[in-house]
Amino acid sequence: MGKNLTSRSEDYSKWYNELVVKADLAENSAVRGCMVIKPYGYAIWEKMQAELDRMFKETGHQNAYFPLFVPKSLFEAEEKNAEGFAKECAVVTHYRLQNDPDNPGKLRVDPEAKLEEELVVRPTSEAIIWNTYKGWIQSYRDLPLLINQWANVVRWEMRTRLFLRTAEFLWQEGHTAHSTKKEAIAEAEQMNDIYAEFAQNFMAIPVVKGLKTESERFAGADETYCIEALMQDGKALQAGTSHFLGQNFAKAFDVKFTSKEGKQEYVWATSWGVSTRLMGALIMTHSDDKGLVLPPNLAPNQVVIVPIFKTEDQFDEITNVVTPLMKTLRSKGVTVKYDKRDTLRPGAKFAQHELQGVPLRIAIGARDLENGTVELARRDTLTKEIATLEGIEDKVVALLKEIQSSLYDRALEYKNTHTTKVDTFEEFKNVLETKGGFVSAHWDGTIETEDKIKEITKATIRCVPLDSENEEGKCVFTGNISLKRVLFAKAY
Amino acid sequence: MGKNLTSRSEDYSKWYNELVVKADLAENSAVRGCMVIKPYGYAIWEKMQAELDRMFKETGHQNAYFPLFVPKSLFEAEEKNAEGFAKECAVVTHYRLQNDPDNPGKLRVDPEAKLEEELVVRPTSEAIIWNTYKGWIQSYRDLPLLINQWANVVRWEMRTRLFLRTAEFLWQEGHTAHSTKKEAIAEAEQMNDIYAEFAQNFMAIPVVKGLKTESERFAGADETYCIEALMQDGKALQAGTSHFLGQNFAKAFDVKFTSKEGKQEYVWATSWGVSTRLMGALIMTHSDDKGLVLPPNLAPNQVVIVPIFKTEDQFDEITNVVTPLMKTLRSKGVTVKYDKRDTLRPGAKFAQHELQGVPLRIAIGARDLENGTVELARRDTLTKEIATLEGIEDKVVALLKEIQSSLYDRALEYKNTHTTKVDTFEEFKNVLETKGGFVSAHWDGTIETEDKIKEITKATIRCVPLDSENEEGKCVFTGNISLKRVLFAKAY
Structure with a gap:
C-alpha cells in the first residue's frame, strides 16, 4: 500500500496486475497458474454469486453437485468436446504417496498405487x-431438467493472468435437458439474456449479445451465445457463454426419453457458465x-466512515454521531463500515479505501461536529463536497444509485465511441x-478469411450480434458477398 | 419411489443407503467413491452452509479461496500432516491427454506432458x-487472521458410503493465525462451540463436546476438539472437529511475526471443519x-399443500383458498410448496413427501372447502388432525417450532438413555x-490400552468430554489409576 499504481496509459497490463494485488483481490500462488482469491476479492465474488444464484432459481433452476473427476472413458465419449479440452487438462494417475527411499523426509508417488483408469480433473x-x-x-415427464452447479474447474493454460486466465477457476455451470430443440434453444437464449442483464444492471458493464462463429464455438456445441464486453484498453472480453448443445451429448451418452407420443427420442441440451473471469471484467x-472503482451493487462496503480526531474525547463524540447514522444507513439496506483503526492515519485510510474502490467515503472531524456537516467523497x-449531517442518509442512498447508473453510462459511452463501422481492410x-x-465489418462467412484476418491483425470475430440487421455488403478482406456485419476485436 | 424402504431393524445400513437414494438426496457416480449430490440433497446442504456462514461471519471470519492443488514439496513440509494424508491422496502427474496410437478414438496420457513436480489434490x-x-x-498488527474456505477436498478412502465417507466431499475449513497460544486455543474452543450450537439448535442433533485422544487427533494438531453425535443404531458419528495446531505449521512454513515488543515469534494456528458428512448425521x-425426517430449520419445503380434487372447478376453488394462504405463510417466513402436479395422485404425493421428510403436509379437498377445514399431517x-382453515397460519408456525424442538428432545432422550456408565470390562x-x-468408562490414558480395547470390541474413544468431572477410578481394562471417565463407542 502507499506506493502509486503504474498508470493505465503507461502500461495497462502492469496497471491491472498491480491493482489486483494491491487492492487485495487476489495473488499468485505456489501452484503454477493457480491464484489465491483474497478475502476482499472473494467478498465481491460472493455478491456476484448471490445475485446470479437468485436469478437462476427465479427461472426454475436448482443447484446440485457432481464429481470433480471425469474418468478418461467418459471424457473421451463426446469426441469434439474431448478434442477441445484434452490438450490442457490435469490428469490424476495415482492415489498414494510413499516415503522416497532415495530422499529421506521426502515423498514420491507410490508406483503400486496406479489407477486402473486415469481421472481428468473437470x-x-x-x-x-x-x-x-x-x-x-x-x-418426457422428467423434462425439462434445469440444473446448475457452483464449482471449481481446471484448464492447464500455459499463459495465465489473475482472474482473466487461471489454471483453476471458480464458476457456475448450468446443464439443462429438454424434450425439444426449440425449448433448448429458448433456454440457451434465456440464460444469455440473464447474463447480459446481470452484467448491465448489477456490474454496470454494457455488453453485446451475440453468436460465436463456428471456430470460436464451445467444443461440442451446435451454437454458442455469448456476451462480449469492452475493456478500457480497447480489447474485448468474453464475459459469459451459453451453449445450445443439440443432441451431441445425448447421443454420446445414450440419453433418450419416451415422448408423449410414446417414441424414444434423444434429449436436447444446453450448458452455460460465467466464472471468476467476471472479476477481471469488473476491474478493467x-x-x-487510483485503483479499483466498484459499482455500489458489488461493493462489500458501500460506504466507509473515517473519524478525524486528536483526542479520545473527540473520538467518542464522533462515535456518538456515527453510531445512529450507521444504524439508519443499514436499515436502508446500505452496507457501511466504521474505520476506527488506531494504527493508521486518516490519509492512509483514504488512500486504502480509494485503492479498494469503496463508492462513498464520509469523513467526520471535530469541526464538522460543530457545523453539523460531514465531508462526502x-x-x-x-x-468531494461538504454535506449537512441532517438528511445525509437519504443523500447517501440517492448517491449510491447515481454512482451505479453513472458508471454504466460512462462504460456505455466508451463502448459506443469505440465501436467503429469500417468498409475497407485499410480502415479495419x-x-x-x-x-x-x-x-x-462485413465478413464472407468462411473460416479461412477469419483465420487470415486473425493472423494479420490479431483480431478475432467476437460475435455476430443478435441485434444486427441484415445489410448486404462486401467482406472487408476478400470482397466476397456478406449479408451481415460482425464484430471484430483484439480480445483477452 | 413407491416401494417400501427396508426397515431399520431389518438392516440399518441397507435402510440408510436406500433412503439416501430414494429420497433423492445423493447417488453414487461413475467415479469410484465419489457421489452426485442431487438437487433435493443439495438444497439441504445449502441451508446448512447459509447458517454456518452467518455464524462464521458474525464471529469475524472472512471467506477466501486457495488452490485445489498442493505441490508435493509443500505437502511434505509438515511431517505428521503429510504422513497422515499421504496414504490416501489423489496425485496429478500429467497435464495433457493425446490420441492413443494403439486405440483409435481413445485418449491416453501424453508422456511428454509430465509435471516437474507432482500435485496433490488437497x-x-x-x-x-x-x-x-x-x-x-x-x-502483530496482521493478527489475528480469521479465514474460512468453502471447498471440495479429496481423500482416497477405500470403503466409501454416501455422505458418510466419500473420496470427494464438500466442506468448509477455517484456518486462523494468532499471536498467542491462549488466543489460538480460545479460537479452537469457540469454533467447536459454534459447531455444537449449530448441531443442536439448527440440526436438532444433541452432541457431546470433547477432546480427542492423541491417537485420534488430526495429523499435525496439538489438540483436537470435536463434537460427537449418536446415531439410532447406537454408533457414534464425529460431526465436526476444531484443531489447535500449536506452532507446527508456522514452523514448517517459517511464518513469524514481530510482536509488540519487537521480537520475532512463530505464529499460533487453528483449523476447523465440518463437511457433507453432516448430511449423514442428519439422516441417521x-x-x-417411512423415510427422511427433517427438522423445519433444514427443510427446503417446510410445508407442502396437496389439493384433492376430481374436477377442474374443484381444483380452481381450492387454488383460490391456497393462494392467499401461501402468501400469508411466506410473509411469516415459512417456505411452502403447492404440489399441483397433475401427473400424480394425492396418495403418491403423500408418499413422496413422507419419504422426503417434509415437516408438515396440508391436504385440502372439496369437503374441506365446505367445512372450512384442512387436514394437517x-x-x-x-x-394427522383436522384443523380449521381460520387461524391455520399461526398454527403452522407454532407446529414448526414444536417439531424442531421435539425432534431435538427425542434425539436427546435417545442419547441420554444410550450413554451408560460402566466400571468393569464385562459390563463394557x-x-x-x-x-x-x-x-x-475409566481408561488409564495409554495408547496401548486404547488399541487393545479397540481390537477386542471395535469401540474407540470418541472423546474426553469437556464437561466431565474429575473422578478417581480404575481403568476398565488394566485396573490402573484413572482420573476421568472418557466416552467409548463404535463409530462411523
Whole structure:
C-alpha cells in the first residue's frame, strides 16, 4: 500500500496486475497458474454469486453437485468436446504417496498405487453430468431438467493472468435437458439474456449479445451465445457463454426419453457458465489510476466512515454521531463500515479505501461536529463536497444509485465511441491500431478469411450480434458477398 | 419411489443407503467413491452452509479461496500432516491427454506432458494456506487472521458410503493465525462451540463436546476438539472437529511475526471443519422407516399443500383458498410448496413427501372447502388432525417450532438413555453388544490400552468430554489409576 499504481496509459497490463494485488483481490500462488482469491476479492465474488444464484432459481433452476473427476472413458465419449479440452487438462494417475527411499523426509508417488483408469480433473462437466442424466431421464415427464452447479474447474493454460486466465477457476455451470430443440434453444437464449442483464444492471458493464462463429464455438456445441464486453484498453472480453448443445451429448451418452407420443427420442441440451473471469471484467471496465472503482451493487462496503480526531474525547463524540447514522444507513439496506483503526492515519485510510474502490467515503472531524456537516467523497468521480449531517442518509442512498447508473453510462459511452463501422481492410487495420475497440465489418462467412484476418491483425470475430440487421455488403478482406456485419476485436 | 424402504431393524445400513437414494438426496457416480449430490440433497446442504456462514461471519471470519492443488514439496513440509494424508491422496502427474496410437478414438496420457513436480489434490489445505500466510503475516498488527474456505477436498478412502465417507466431499475449513497460544486455543474452543450450537439448535442433533485422544487427533494438531453425535443404531458419528495446531505449521512454513515488543515469534494456528458428512448425521438421527425426517430449520419445503380434487372447478376453488394462504405463510417466513402436479395422485404425493421428510403436509379437498377445514399431517409423529382453515397460519408456525424442538428432545432422550456408565470390562462389552451407544468408562490414558480395547470390541474413544468431572477410578481394562471417565463407542 502507499506506493502509486503504474498508470493505465503507461502500461495497462502492469496497471491491472498491480491493482489486483494491491487492492487485495487476489495473488499468485505456489501452484503454477493457480491464484489465491483474497478475502476482499472473494467478498465481491460472493455478491456476484448471490445475485446470479437468485436469478437462476427465479427461472426454475436448482443447484446440485457432481464429481470433480471425469474418468478418461467418459471424457473421451463426446469426441469434439474431448478434442477441445484434452490438450490442457490435469490428469490424476495415482492415489498414494510413499516415503522416497532415495530422499529421506521426502515423498514420491507410490508406483503400486496406479489407477486402473486415469481421472481428468473437470475442465467442464458435460461428460460426467450427461453420464448421470442417463439415469435420471426416462420420460418426457422428467423434462425439462434445469440444473446448475457452483464449482471449481481446471484448464492447464500455459499463459495465465489473475482472474482473466487461471489454471483453476471458480464458476457456475448450468446443464439443462429438454424434450425439444426449440425449448433448448429458448433456454440457451434465456440464460444469455440473464447474463447480459446481470452484467448491465448489477456490474454496470454494457455488453453485446451475440453468436460465436463456428471456430470460436464451445467444443461440442451446435451454437454458442455469448456476451462480449469492452475493456478500457480497447480489447474485448468474453464475459459469459451459453451453449445450445443439440443432441451431441445425448447421443454420446445414450440419453433418450419416451415422448408423449410414446417414441424414444434423444434429449436436447444446453450448458452455460460465467466464472471468476467476471472479476477481471469488473476491474478493467471501471477502475482508474487510483485503483479499483466498484459499482455500489458489488461493493462489500458501500460506504466507509473515517473519524478525524486528536483526542479520545473527540473520538467518542464522533462515535456518538456515527453510531445512529450507521444504524439508519443499514436499515436502508446500505452496507457501511466504521474505520476506527488506531494504527493508521486518516490519509492512509483514504488512500486504502480509494485503492479498494469503496463508492462513498464520509469523513467526520471535530469541526464538522460543530457545523453539523460531514465531508462526502465519491470514488467514481473523485469529487468531494461538504454535506449537512441532517438528511445525509437519504443523500447517501440517492448517491449510491447515481454512482451505479453513472458508471454504466460512462462504460456505455466508451463502448459506443469505440465501436467503429469500417468498409475497407485499410480502415479495419487502422482502427484496430489507433483506437482499438469493436470493429463492425462485413465478413464472407468462411473460416479461412477469419483465420487470415486473425493472423494479420490479431483480431478475432467476437460475435455476430443478435441485434444486427441484415445489410448486404462486401467482406472487408476478400470482397466476397456478406449479408451481415460482425464484430471484430483484439480480445483477452 | 413407491416401494417400501427396508426397515431399520431389518438392516440399518441397507435402510440408510436406500433412503439416501430414494429420497433423492445423493447417488453414487461413475467415479469410484465419489457421489452426485442431487438437487433435493443439495438444497439441504445449502441451508446448512447459509447458517454456518452467518455464524462464521458474525464471529469475524472472512471467506477466501486457495488452490485445489498442493505441490508435493509443500505437502511434505509438515511431517505428521503429510504422513497422515499421504496414504490416501489423489496425485496429478500429467497435464495433457493425446490420441492413443494403439486405440483409435481413445485418449491416453501424453508422456511428454509430465509435471516437474507432482500435485496433490488437497485432502485438507493447511499446507497451501500456511505457505500463503507466510506472505501475509509480518507483524502483530496482521493478527489475528480469521479465514474460512468453502471447498471440495479429496481423500482416497477405500470403503466409501454416501455422505458418510466419500473420496470427494464438500466442506468448509477455517484456518486462523494468532499471536498467542491462549488466543489460538480460545479460537479452537469457540469454533467447536459454534459447531455444537449449530448441531443442536439448527440440526436438532444433541452432541457431546470433547477432546480427542492423541491417537485420534488430526495429523499435525496439538489438540483436537470435536463434537460427537449418536446415531439410532447406537454408533457414534464425529460431526465436526476444531484443531489447535500449536506452532507446527508456522514452523514448517517459517511464518513469524514481530510482536509488540519487537521480537520475532512463530505464529499460533487453528483449523476447523465440518463437511457433507453432516448430511449423514442428519439422516441417521431423525429419520424413520417411512423415510427422511427433517427438522423445519433444514427443510427446503417446510410445508407442502396437496389439493384433492376430481374436477377442474374443484381444483380452481381450492387454488383460490391456497393462494392467499401461501402468501400469508411466506410473509411469516415459512417456505411452502403447492404440489399441483397433475401427473400424480394425492396418495403418491403423500408418499413422496413422507419419504422426503417434509415437516408438515396440508391436504385440502372439496369437503374441506365446505367445512372450512384442512387436514394437517405431521411428519415427525406421523399424526394427522383436522384443523380449521381460520387461524391455520399461526398454527403452522407454532407446529414448526414444536417439531424442531421435539425432534431435538427425542434425539436427546435417545442419547441420554444410550450413554451408560460402566466400571468393569464385562459390563463394557455387554453394553456395547446389547444396546450400543456411548459407554462412559475409566481408561488409564495409554495408547496401548486404547488399541487393545479397540481390537477386542471395535469401540474407540470418541472423546474426553469437556464437561466431565474429575473422578478417581480404575481403568476398565488394566485396573490402573484413572482420573476421568472418557466416552467409548463404535463409530462411523
